Each structure stands twice: as C-alpha cells, then as structure tokens.
Amino acid sequence: MATTSAPQRAADPQVTYDDVTRTVYRTLGNPGKGYYALLGTAVAMLAWGVICLLYLLRYGLGLAGYSMPAYWAIYITCFVFWVGIAHSGTLISAILFLFRAGWRTAVYRCAEIMTVFAVMTAGLFPLIHIGRQWFFYWLVPYPNERGLWPNFKSPLVWDEFAIGTYFTVSTCFLIMGLIPDIAAVRDIATGWRKKMYALTSLGWRGTNEQWRHYRPAYLYLAALATPLVLSVHSVVSWDFAMAQVPAWHETLFAPYFVAGAIYSGCAMVITLLVPLRKFFHLEEIVTIRHFENLAKLCLTTGMIVCYAYSVENFVAWYGGPTPEREAFLYRAFGKFWWAGWTMNICNAFLPWLLWFKKVRTNITALFVIAFFVNLGMWMERFVIIAVHLAGEPFNKFVAAGYNATWADWGIMAGSFGWFFMWFLLFVKNFPSVSVAEVKEELPPPQRAAARHA
Amino acid sequence: MTLANPLTAIFAPPPTPGVLGVFGHLDSTVSAIEELKRTGHRDFTVYSPLPRHELEHALAQPVSPVRAFTLIGGISGCAIGAWISLYMSYDWPVQVGGKTIGSIPAYVVIMFEMTVLFGALTTLLGVVLNVLLAARHQGTIAYDPRFTNDKFGIFVPAEAAQAGRVEGVLKGCGAEEVRRG
Numbered sequence: 001m002a003t004t005s006a007p008q009r010a011a012d013p014q015v016t017y018d019d020v021t022r023t024v025y026r027t028l029g030n031p032g033k034g035y036y037a038l039l040g041t042a043v044a045m046l047a048w049g050v051i052c053l054l055y056l057l058r059y060g061l062g063l064a065g066y067s068m069p070a071y072w073a074i075y076i077t078c079f080v081f082w083v084g085i086a087h088s089g090t091l092i093s094a095i096l097f098l099f100r101a102g103w104r105t106a107v108y109r110c111a112e113i114m115t116v117f118a119v120m121t122a123g124l125f126p127l128i129h130i131g132r133q134w135f136f137y138w139l140v141p142y143p144n145e146r147g148l149w150p151n152f153k154s155p156l157v158w159d160e161f162a163i164g165t166y167f168t169v170s171t172c173f174l175i176m177g178l179i180p181d182i183a184a185v186r187d188i189a190t191g192w193r194k195k196m197y198a199l200t201s202l203g204w205r206g207t208n209e210q211w212r213h214y215r216p217a218y219l220y221l222a223a224l225a226t227p228l229v230l231s232v233h234s235v236v237s238w239d240f241a242m243a244q245v246p247a248w249h250e251t252l253f254a255p256y257f258v259a260g261a262i263y264s265g266c267a268m269v270i271t272l273l274v275p276l277r278k279f280f281h282l283e284e285i286v287t288i289r290h291f292e293n294l295a296k297l298c299l300t301t302g303m304i305v306c307y308a309y310s311v312e313n314f315v316a317w318y319g320g321p322t323p324e325r326e327a328f329l330y331r332a333f334g335k336f337w338w339a340g341w342t343m344n345i346c347n348a349f350l351p352w353l354l355w356f357k358k359v360r361t362n363i364t365a366l367f368v369i370a371f372f373v374n375l376g377m378w379m380e381r382f383v384i385i386a387v388h389l390a391g392e393p394f395n396k397f398v399a400a401g402y403n404a405t406w407a408d409w410g411i412m413a414g415s416f417g418w419f420f421m422w423f424l425l426f427v428k429n430f431p432s433v434s435v436a437e438v439k440e441e442l443p444p445p446q447r448a449a450a451r452h453a
Numbered sequence: 454m455t456l457a458n459p460l461t462a463i464f465a466p467p468p469t470p471g472v473l474g475v476f477g478h479l480d481s482t483v484s485a486i487e488e489l490k491r492t493g494h495r496d497f498t499v500y501s502p503l504p505r506h507e508l509e510h511a512l513a514q515p516v517s518p519v520r521a522f523t524l525i526g527g528i529s530g531c532a533i534g535a536w537i538s539l540y541m542s543y544d545w546p547v548q549v550g551g552k553t554i555g556s557i558p559a560y561v562v563i564m565f566e567m568t569v570l571f572g573a574l575t576t577l578l579g580v581v582l583n584v585l586l587a588a589r590h591q592g593t594i595a596y597d598p599r600f601t602n603d604k605f606g607i608f609v610p611a612e613a614a615q616a617g618r619v620e621g622v623l624k625g626c627g628a629e630e631v632r633r634g
Contacts, residue, residue: 017502017603141537149541153549153559161566169573176577180601184502187598206601208499208508209587213517215504217580220523224569224576235562439503445603447478447627 015284017445020438024431025185027280028193031428034279042420049414052407053128061131063407070402073386075129078412080257080381082122082419083163083236087229087258088265088297089115090170093177094225097218103293105437106285109181110276111269112174113432117422118268119167121415126160128411155238162235166228173221179204180214181435196429233261240384246327247316247388252308259304263347264377266298267370274367276427285433288361295360298373302351309348323392330391331383335401339379339387346376471610473595473634474623479507481627482605486511488622489609498591500606508605519579526575527568534567535560595634608634 031039056063066073089111096104127136139160141150150157183204186197204210237257240248250256270291277286316328331340350372353359360366390402426432443449476482482499486508489497501508538560546554600606607628609619620631 021502021602141541143541143545148545148547151547151549152538152542152563153552153556158559158562158566161563165566165570168570172573172577176580180503184601187601203588204601205596206500206502207587207591208501208512208514209591210584211501211504212509212514213519213580213583213587216517217519217523217576220520220576221573224523224527224572227565228569231562231565436503444479444505444507445477447481 015442017439017442020285020442021184021188021435023282023285024181024433024435024438025188027282027432028185028189028428028430035424035428039421039424042417042424045413045417046421047414047417049411049417052410052414056128056407056411057133063405065403065405065408067402069392070386070389072129072389073402074382074404074408074412075125077378077381077385078415079122079125079129080236080385081264081378082118082125082415083166084233084257084261084264084377084381085268086115086118086122086166086170086265087233087261088263088269089113089118090166090173090225090229091262091265091297092269093173094222095229097222098226101293102441103290105434105441106282106287107269107273107290107294107433108437109177109434110273110427110432111265112170112177113423113426114265114268114272115170116167116174117419117426118265119163119170120422121419123163123167124415124418155235155242158235159239162232166232169221169225169228173225176214176218176221177434177437178430180206181431184435185431200430229262230258233257245388245392246323247312247331247384250312250315252311252315256305256308256312259301259308260347260377260380263298263301263305263351264374266294266301267373267377270294270298270366270370271374272423274363274370276432280427280432282433285438288363291363291366292357292360295354295366298370299351299354299360302347302354302373306348306351309344327388327391331387334387334391336383336387336390339383343376343379343383346372347380350376467593468634469592469594469610470612470616471594471608471634472616472619472623473597473632474607474609474628475597475599475630476605476607476627477603477629478627479505479605482607483507483511485607485623485626485628488626489607489619492618492622494609494619496591497607497609498594500596500600500604500608502601502603502605517583519576519583522579522582523572523576526578527572529575530567530569530571531564533571534564537567538563595632604629 064073064075089108092104092111093108093115096108126139127133130136138144141157143149152158178200179202182197183201183206186194186201189197234254234257237253241250241253243249273286273291273294277283313328316324330336334340350369353365353369359369386402386404474485476485482501486497486499490511499508499512539555542555548554552559594608594610596608597604597606607623609623611619616633620633623631
C-alpha cells in the first residue's frame with residue numbers, strides 16, 4: 001500500500017470516502033501520554049522564552065549581546081528563519097493547487113498550519129528586537145506628533161506590509177480550506193467537540209450554493225497567495241540587500257532567499273509529517289510518494305541555494321571590491337568559521353544526496369536530512385545577518401566582536417516552544433489532513449460500477 | 454405584542470416542507486438532478502461531501518459573483534496602496550537617499566501587498582455574503598449528517614400534494630433513502 005503509485009492508488013477500491021473521514025477523525029480523539037509529554041516540553045520551552053523576554057524587558061537590549069556594529073543578530077535571524085519556514089506551506093497549498101498537483105491534497109493542510117504558526121512566530125521577533133515593545137504601534141503607518149509619516153522608501157516598512165499581508169492571507173486561506181473539513185468531523189463527532197465544530201464550521205452543509213461560491217473563492221485565494229510566496233521573502237531579503245553592507249548588497253538576494261525559504265520550509269514539512277504520520281496512523285493517506293515529492297522540491301530548491309552560494313562567492317572573488325572579498329573570507333575563516341561551514345555543508349552539499357531515489361524514499365534518511373537542512377538554514381541567516389555585521393572589515397569597531405547570550409538562546413528556544421505548542425494543539429483539535437480534498441483524489445462511488453462488480 | 458427576533462428571522466426561518474433523498478452514488482445523483490430539471494423543478498438543493506464537476510455540469514448554475522468581489526477588492530487595494538504611500542510622502546516631503554519624493558518603484562511593493570490583502574479579504578466577504586443570501590432564500594431545509602461524509606443528497610421543496618410524485622422521481626433514480634422533511 002505504502003509504495004503504490006498514483007494511478008494504482010486511485011483505482012484502489014479499498015479506500016472509501018467514509019474511510020477518509022474516519023481516518024482523519026481518529027486523529028482528533030483523546031491524546032496519549034506521548035502527546036502530553038511533547039506539549040509539556042513545548043510549553044516549558046515557551047515559558048523559558050517568556051522568562052528571558054521579561055529579563056530583556058527589565059534590563060534592555062544590552063542583554064542580547066549586541067555590540068557595535070552587530071545590532072541585528074539572533075532575533076532577526078529567527079525572524080528570517082521562521083518567515084522562511086512559512087513559505088513552503090503556501091507553495092504546497094497555493095502554487096501546487098493552481099498546477100493541479102494531486103499529491104498535495106494529503107500534505108497541504110499540515111504545510112498550511114505550519115505556515116500560519118511560523119508567520120505568527122516570525123512576527124514576534126521584530127517586536128522583541130525593537131527593544132521598547134510597548135511602542136510596537138509605531139510600526140503602524142500613522143503620523144507622529146509632528147505630522148511626520150513613515151518612510152515608504154524603507155524596506156522595513158515594505159516588510160511590515162508584506163508580513164502583515166502574508167499572515168492575514170495565509171490565515172484566510174487556511175480557514176477557508178478548513179470549513180468543509182470541520183463540517184465533516186462535526187457530523188460524526190460527539191460531546192463538546194461536536195459543539196466546537198458546529199460553531200467553527202460556520203454552518204457548512206455542502207450544498208450546491210455553498211460549493212458554487214466556495215470553489216472559485218478558493219481558487220482566487222490560491223491565485224492571490226501564489227505571488228506572495230515569491231514576494232514576501234524577496235521583501236525580507238531587501239531588508240538586507242538595500243543596505244550597503246558587504247555581502248548584503250547583492251541583486252541575487254531575492255531569488256536566493258526565496259529558494260532558501262522553500263528549501264527550509266519543505267524540510268520542516270518533512271520534520272513535522274514524519275511523526276504526525278506515525279503517531280496518527282496516516283500511512284494510508286500520506287504515503288512514501290508524498291515524501292518523495294517533498295524531497296524533490298527540497299532537491300530543486302537546494303540546488304538553487306547551492307548555485308546561489310557559488311555565485312556570491314565567485315562574484316566576491318572575481319569582480320568584487322576589497323570589502324566584499326574580505327567579508328567572504330571572514331565568513332569562511334573568521335571567528336565564526338563554524339557557522340559558515342555548517343551552512344555550506346548542510347545547504348549546499350547535503351541536498352546532493354537527494355538525487356538518489358533510495359534516499360528520497362527512505363523516511364528515516366529524509367528525517368535526518370531535514371533536521372540538518374533546518375540547522376543549516378538557521379545558520380545561513382545567522383551568517384548573513386550577525387556574522388557579516390560583526391565582520392564588517394572597514395569598521396573601526398571590528399575588534400568588538402559579537403557573542404550571543406543566554407537570553408538570546410532562551411528566546412529562540414521559546415519561539416520553537418511557541419510554534420510547536422500551537423502546532424500540537426491544532427493537530428489534536430482540527431483536521432490536520434484535508435477531508436474533502438483527499439476525497440477528490442478517490443474515484444467517486446458509481447452505481448454503474450457497482451452493477452458491473 | 455411580541456417583536457420578531459431579527460436573528461431568528463434571518464438565520465432560522467420555519468422549516469420548508471419538502472422531500473429529502475439520500476444517494477450513495479454520484480451517477481444516480483446526477484440522473485436525479487437531470488430528471489428533476491426535466492420535470493420542471495428549479496429550486497432544489499444538492500448536498501455533496503466534495504465538489505464534483507459532474508454535479509456542476511448537471512446543475513449548470515450561473516458563474517459565482519465572487520470573482521467581482523475579488524476584482525474590485527484587488528483594484529481598490531492597489532489604489533489605496535498608491536494613495537497612502539504617495540499622499541504620506543507629499544504631506545510632509547522628506548528627501549531620502551536622493552530619490553524623488555513620490556518614488557513609484559519603491560511604492561510598487563506597498564501597492565502590490567495591498568492588492569493581495571484587499572483582494573483576499575473581499576473574496577472572503579463575497580463568499581460569506583453570497584452564501585448567506587442563498588441560505589436565506591433556501592430557508593430551513595432538511596439535512597442529513599452523512600452528506601459531509603460519503604452520501605450525496607437532494608432536497609426538493611414540495612407541498613404535500615406534490616411530495617408523492619417527487620418521491621417517485623428520487624426513488625426511480627436510485628435514492629437509497631427518501632423521506633419527507
């Protein structure tokens with residue numbers, strides 16, 4: 001079953017509409033001890049992050065290890081990391097929907113909830129980073145006391161619009177896809193869950209009038225979300241590329257960041273799907289084929305990332321001015337050589353393993369590779385942001401260096417706790433696999449076929 | 454004197470009398486739709502657990518007006534994006550980086566993001582409004598929880614006098630279960 005190809009699977013009379021609804025419904029019920037252990041770990045990490053944040057509020061950003069000229073470090077690294085994680089969710093749910101890639105149906109919900117929670121996590125970091133969190137509303141475009149407006153030529157203002165739009169649109173898209181599925185579990189649920197689903201399914205009954213408006217709306221939302229996949233991380237990359245810092249000021253940055261975002265996002269989808277499939281017994285719905293396709297996406301974007309690394313190093317050597325060349329030498333052989341090489345090995349060399357079908361169809365291997373891809377992609381952002389600021393070769397404060405502190409790591413751990421807490425709460429309470437869309441991939445029950453059989 | 458509760462009046466009008474057929478197969482549902490249309494029924498409701506183009510073809514409904522909501526929302530969003538960035542620049546002109554006060558290329562990002570944001574929100578609004586209007590038109594009609602799982606259904610509004618004939622049509626087309634709701 002697990003290795004059957006698409007046409008064989010589609011013709012398989014064993015899986016019925018009822019099986020799909022019940023398989024997804026089974027994932028909701030009462031959680032076991034393992035679930036509570038994971039949730040407890042996530043909440044504990046979040047609590048540690050909150051404690052560190054309270055210290056940061058009390059003692060100020062000096063606690064974050066900043067020293068001239070490195071004022072963007074772990075928080076902005078985490079911001080870019082989490083925004084990047086979000087991207088593959090929209091790629092799988094919107095772009096593959098427009099391309100009519102049938103395999104997405106089984107995995108897209110998981111990717112989409114990852115998107116929403118990852119953007120939610122990412123959105124915390126600019127707020128933490130600004131230092132005076134109680135003035136967060138200064139980001140909103142309104143004039144200050146003297147009638148001065150925000151500077152719309154600044155990529156930071158673009159970024160605020162981009163992230164705000166991305167979060168709103170991906171949340172709308174997630175909720176839109178959820179409505180028919182919540183209705184499906186509502187109709188077989190009992191007790192308080194039935195009440196919760198009755199409220200959250202917004203009166204969905206699958207009438208022809210509902211589908212008539214729902215289907216085009218879903219298509220338009222997908223069409224609107226599609227350019228966001230490419231634009232949001234491009235805008236994030238311009239936060240750096242617009243600044244005149246060596247190794248930041250590159251035209252390559254937008255496609256380089258988008259490819260990196262999808263690369264890390266696919267790795268995160270694999271990281272989340274492997275345990276989800278095992279613990280929720282979704283082997284019939286999420287098959288090896290899905291993992292192989294995700295691995296192929298990882299391979300494609302990994303190759304682009306590898307190419308981008310080669311180009312930026314080559315350009316620094318071949319055409320670049322001295323500061324650019326020195327910045328790349330600092331990346332490879334400076335104080336943070338370990339971060340630079342972790343990034344190179346995990347992102348540029350590791351994806352080559354995915355050329356082999358044996359690796360792509362081995363779930364354990366994929367899980368391990370996905371972990372290292374996530375590690376490598378976090379390092380990439382750390383190198384680009386903190387290392388290149390710390391190593392600005394023409395800066396007179398260059399000896400100041402930069403060291404992350406316990407508060408940085410605590411808040412970062414807190415962000416992982418925050419993300420996994422929401423993810424775990426979601427998958428036990430709402431359908432983590434699309435019910436209606438998986439059914440679309442099955443042959444419909446036909447009376448004519450029943451007569452022949 | 455008791456005043457009508459507007460919420461109840463909108464969302465839960467009195468049950469519409471009619472006949473509900475439960476179908477286990479897609480092709481029998483399609484043939485029932487065609488048969489009902491042939492016998493002059495227009496305002497029946499079809500339930501299905503998933504969207505199927507066979508049902509859409511058989512029903513041949515007009516194109517949903519949601520696309521107009523998306524288009525108008527998108528265009529308005531783009532205009533609002535252009536307006537806020539240009540107005541705010543000229544309201545207190547500050548020269549930044551030697552660029553013109555209202556530098557369009559930089560503001561394209563804002564215009565694009567606002568297009569997507571407003572387009573998406575008005576699309577949602579379009580669905581909600583159209584579905585609510587349709588629900589109001591249908592009234593409270595019979596439903597079966599199996600319709601979101603593995604059964605298709607057709608509800609035909611009919612007075613007691615016609616109900617027998619409608620039941621005959623639905624059964625003739627292969628309904629597994631027919632009841633009056």
